[in-house]
Amino acid sequence: MATTSMWDRTEEMAKQHDQGSSTWLKLADDGDKEVVVFLGEPFPREVVFLDGRYTPFTEELRAKGHKASLRVALNVALYDSKEVKILEQGVVFFKQLVQLRSKRSLTEWAFEIERHGAARDKNTTYTILPEHKLTAEQQAEFQALPLHDLEQLYSEGDEGGGLGSYDRKSDGVVDPKTAQAIVHALKALPREAVERFCEKFGVTRIKDLPAAQVDKAQVFVEALEAEINGKDNSSDEIDPFA
Secondary structure, three states: OHHHHHHHHHHHHHHHHHHHOOOEOOOOOOOOEEEEEEEEEEEEEEEEEEOOEEEEOOHHHHHOOOOOEEEEEEEEEEOOOOOEEEEEEEHHHHHHHHHHHOOOOOOOEEEEEEEEOOOOOOOOEEEEEEEEEOOHHHHHHHHOOOOOOHHHHHHHHHOOOOOOOOOOOOOOEOOHHHHHHHHHHHHOOOHHHHHHHHHHHOOOOHHHOEHHHHHHHHHHHHHHHHHOOOOOOOOOOOOOOO
């Protein structure tokens, strides 16, 4: 029992360290959860998904037949460390939060957010449940935390120099675990999808993917999965999975 407990504790610590290296709060897989305090005002954006990323929706895109979707960014503080992260979600999550806000003050509670759905699962949902009632002192501490300027960060991202919808990672290449997950997803797709992936990110092998491109690569794989019907086009060219 003690061994299992220590494994669980170490896994949780590893997740915390991963969160600590990012501006974003990422719940990447089924069962991932975090206790947070919501801070400040939401920042909504109408976007369209193009070329593996969210792009601001424009009248020009509307004229081309594209439809807008809503993405909402929020400042949240991790309950244990008080680190302020950016949480970006869609309209379903936000409606759930609005309903919760009508029953509980967001400034008086810490809430547990849990993901239900594996990575790239289109049917992923989230639960938001009250976890800790904050004391007056805790409320003051959380509300005094400096917030990310969401409008400025996203504006810079849209111009190519800021966050966009993805956090900038450190230099280097993708970690082995993430590379294997991308390999697994691409192997289920036709060769055409693999070639498009490699061309877009300028690599011949998945393990050479720059770490700074990991988030964009994962979203691009999701787009490929949604687009392609799964026909297998084999090739004798360089094996990107080598």
